[in-house]
Amino acid sequence: MTSVFDTVNGRVRGRAAVRGVVAVLGIPYAEPPFGADRFREPRPRRPWAGVRDCVEYGPVSPQSAELPGAPRWSPGDEDVLSLNVWTPERAKGTEDRPLPVLVWIHGGAYTFGSGAEPGFDGTALARAGLVVVSLNYRVGFEGFGHIPSDGEDACPPNRGLLDQIAALEWVRDNIASFGGAPDRVTVAGQSAGATSAACLMTMDGARGLFRRAIAHSAVGPVFAPALAERLARKVAAAAGVPATHAGFAAASPQSLVRASDAVADGYRQDPHSGRLSWDPVIFGPVADGHLLRADPLDLIAAGVARDTDLLVCHTTQEYWLMSAVDSCAEAATEEELTRFIEDFGLPESLPEGYRRLVPEASVRDIHLALHGDLRFGEYSNRLADAHTRSGGRTFLSRFARQRDGTGPGVYAWHCADVPFAFGNLAEENIQFLIGGPPTPSDHRLSDRMVAAWAGFAATGDPGWKPVGDDAHDAVRIWGTAASAAGPDFWQDAGALRRLWSTFTYRPERL
Template sequence: MTRRGRFRGRSVDRAVEAFLGIRYAEPPFGPRRFAEPVPVDVPASGPPVDCLGFGPIAPQAALLPGTPLWRPGQEDVLTLNVWAPPTSPSPRPVLFFLHGGAYTFGSSAQPDFDGAALARAGLVVVTCNYRVGFEGFGHVPGRPDNRGLLDQRAALRWVRDHIGAFGGDPDDITVAGHSAGATSALFLAAAEPVRRVIAHSPPHRVYGQGFARGVARWVDTTTPESTVLSAARLAAAQRTGPLSHDPVLFGPVADRLPTVPPHVDLLLAHTDVEYRLFAELGGFRVARTDAGLTRFGRDWGIPDHVVDAYRGLPDAHTLLAGDFLFVEPVNRLFETHPRARLARFTRPPAWHNADLPFCFGNLGGADFLIGGPAGPDEHALSRRVLASWVSFCATGDPGWRGVHHWGPPTEPRRAPWRGVALDPVFPHPPVPPT
């Protein structure tokens, strides 16, 4: 057992202390349901708060390996976790990480996001839960949109106010995220003062008000359980049209993606074949014919000449989808931001999320994501990738300028995209459930 200020955690080992399940906002249910998060007060006196286990996860239908299942009645879902080295004379850089999950599932309790290895390397690491799915991003008349993003802002403000008790520097915070968490990090950097941003595979997609209202029409919000179940039924009903290929119903309600301030250091990353993971897991319906590839391109608004450039390539459909939603937008953001660095993760399988175990130093149990058991080469690569994150959080320099490859150097498939406008707003209404 160990204490930091008003919090009682546990020692992971001699080099790291963990404080899990710290409440940063009141439970967002009852009269607070669909409202802005209400920050909690940290008492100045009284017994220390036990922070020994992860808090409940936000309402969702997903069952992820090593992660607790959400159960109706669990309401104290707005919590965060801190991994910190023992106290030192000077404050340490802070990494504030946001999990992904298509804005619909995921939690900070996933083993992938254990912050101990990064803390051993000298960072104070914070992860948090936030509302996902309809609870976090569904449209409710008279209530704020993007409640999941508001939760993240509340968690970051808690960190800024209290991270000093854990040895962290409140003026040296790097906001990081992967996938939906990466785009969330971009929104957070546009709304709150941060020093640096790490964004791995941010999806280039937001949803307009009309789309959000169309989704809300078919969701039963009577209880959190009915909300999760009816949203899942709506996603399953998307068998035709643009959403049939990858039925993601929730995300930031906005008319554009945010602009990261030019003074903020920005570390971007993408994998080589992002959508291969979704095809492997069955969440992405892969086109097996030229006609199917054409239909997909037109459903997603990809010009015919771009689609034609992918015909005949192995995994043409997954390459096209990943380049459209992740790879090309990340490369354009890199080209336009004055303080950006870019990493391309090309080590096979080089699919979405294959890089995260290397970043966190959590290769044990990640056999599927990284393509097999980790050996000496994988552990050596993880040490290098993790060190680049630590260096970036401390100095703004990950160890290179411009573009760096984690794996064999490759050239992205960019030529067909020249001059093609990439509108992030998804305008197509959902297909009603039958």
Template sequence: MADGLRTETGAATFRTTSGVVRGSLSRDGVRAVLGIPYAVAPFGANRFRAPQPLLDPGASRDCRGFGPIAPQSARLPGSPAWRAGDEDVLSVNVWAPTPSEAGPLPVLFWIHGGAYTFGSSAQPDFDGGALARAGAVVVTCNYRVGFEGFGHVPGFPDNRGLLDQAAALCWVRDNIAAFGGDPARVTVAGHSAGAGSIACLMAREETRGLFRRAIVHSAPNAFFSPATAAAVARRIAAEAGVAPTGEGLLSASPYRLVAASDRVAGRLRDDPVAALQAYDPVVFQPVVDGDVLPAHPLCALDTGVARDVDLLVCHTVEECWFLHAVGGVREISSETGLADFVRALGLPARLLDGYRVLMPDAPLLDRYLALFGDAVFGEYGRRLAERHARAGGRVHASRFARRRRTPGGQARPWHTADIPFAFGNLDAPGAAFLIGGAPDEPDRALSRRIMRAWTGFAADGDPGWPALTAGAAPVKVWAVPQDHLSDDAGSPARALWRDVRFDVLRR
């Protein structure tokens, strides 16, 4: 077990299974301990292997700054960049309120997104201070992304990034009491690829007991078969100039594989490995390998594997407008192109007519992005909720619909716009782009409401509105100036998707 040691002026010190760690103490009483290693550096003899436990109780570490991030080429606002040679990339960060007489606090464990390819826990919008002040111990983690975390390497486990996340949760189980957290009330939360990771963790028997609740925002229905993962790896190996074998890939530096992966991704719109990559050129996804990820999460949830986990699901109303704005999806300019897109996703052609009826005055681009967002994010999240509830799990559903007028038009409720609100970081670097400008007081009020829902759910499973039942599908709609409850049971859009399969691999 880990033990808290002392809090002194400007500093906080704790004993963990990986040694004594020293963080900082803010003026408002939040203790921030950053860059705590939870596993051995995954390079050298440990490269491409499952994370190895770090047992170094005699160590003493200054943990007042974020640790190195996983190999990637992304440069995000206010975030550190990866540098070749950085190796201690498996770390967690903890924000904890000053101890109170109320006893152990609920724990919020955050998994960042980034298309399984980029991102880190050091992004400013993931600072856990505001949520800690709201009454939770907040943990964020780094894990291997890109080829290091999700590339197929013969002779080594797939889904190494998922294994890293599970190892970080084990660290929380063994150490969070020292920070005032309750290891029996861990809520794992994530967005986009982070939310997709949570669906995968829920599908694994091995992670049972590591978290009691889950918050899933904008989870993508994005998975590779072993054959597709191997085909992608062969292309990346060829681009890197090495054999697509364990030995060959080990001979390529992380920098070389990052560069090769980026070049392959840049060509996927014209030469995809799988049809959907022509529209969404992402080269890494969790692999349904029958081992680390035993089955598609929807199929796994059907078995009741995670029925003891309370689930809170959310998606944004206009998910794919963000991906369109940043050039992340292919442009379509004709009805023929839209029909080609529907075929690439393996969707029924009747959806084309259905969305014309739902959106009779909408331009082609709007219908395309609405269909794309529902296919990859919105409807998949709803299926996660329904399958989990059907198997006996408790589920609450929500939807982020906040929009407002801006000098350039309007701020849309798009992919990632909800996260600065959930963390209370509306003024963080990069947040203005996500939320459409500087926040106003109605925005800050909305942020406080979402944070209360998160911390309430983490505390006792109640975010403040009813759970799904067999006869009703209540959905909390987050909006300004005020929220409301909707019932999706009779939604025309839902009716369009009713018979569409989401538990098959379309890649």
């Protein structure tokens, strides 16, 4: 199998990932977004001469996170807009039949992460018959921080989303050389990546670049412009620069990373600072009225994406991961739980409703369940509801796999579903997420999830019925036979969702 491929920018050489799959890593899809291009829309990559070796992942976007097994950002790394392709060997006589394409957008609170994380290796999905693409995009202030308008020198909001669109344009123009079908592209993502996919479904600039979307644990809502502006001023103050285009441009990427971390930590340390005190995610897509006209939930409900097939999934114990990694505040008393309800403007009846579902649950368990459902579970389900009502074809699933024990990884928590869907359970760096070495039943579950993604990307059918009037209970539950660990509020999903019926999502404000 050849490992050299033609692109519009020049030839690239990959390497064998496993027998039958070639990985081409670190392909630049746009110019480095620094210097005169900093805080700008991504610019097309200039061509290169000869064959470019693409056998290692490219640099990641500026961030402070150090994720196990993944590249770390180093000051001076600028060529951060790159992508990775895994393509399977074709049986003789089938080379002219293009394969469906799956484009993966990583999560990370719009602040950290990359397409190079070990759990995102596309080999197993490629062996299932897909051409798989993962990508890096600008995160943190570089990708989502508000830059005040400065006359003709304005910088767009949502630069991270614009990077994703540029990567999809690269796929449209080049993926045929890797055996992929540019008219059968599925965008997939988890957490911030899932909401990115939902945003892309509604954005004019992404129209026609994909036909299906997979959203695991979409997080919402997006930010209102006033919140993005206020947070940018706080970052500027922490960095010691004016909150102007010139001020931010004069600050190094490293200083803005440090300043952003300081702002987030300030909210974390102040329990009376409102919503952000509970889990201070200070960057995200902004409903600016232009590039992203509103929250994707509202736009999808209006029918702007009804022609895009949608597969939605969420886990049933999302926020137990945030507790395990100490990234969120927890309510341990009734008073703290009441403050959480007030800070988010939630119905006062919610905690008692959760208690009725699981009477033995502690205050902490109720808080983690509420926070996880607020951020991920209910928002994801409403994306599915909105898309179905607007006439879109929608599939819904929940990841409920739990594991015996009391240690890390026993819950159906945030991110635990991703290595199952990618078929990467044996990867040592993800074993924290799944509670240790995978069991035979874990491998069988993973095989089913890989097949569902591959089937959806290929034909629009993941293996179960779409949501609709004729299939009201068409929800696939991903689980194993292991005993349950921790409180399971989703045993009565209908009752749980009814508790949220009076709550309305609006773009995030302070």
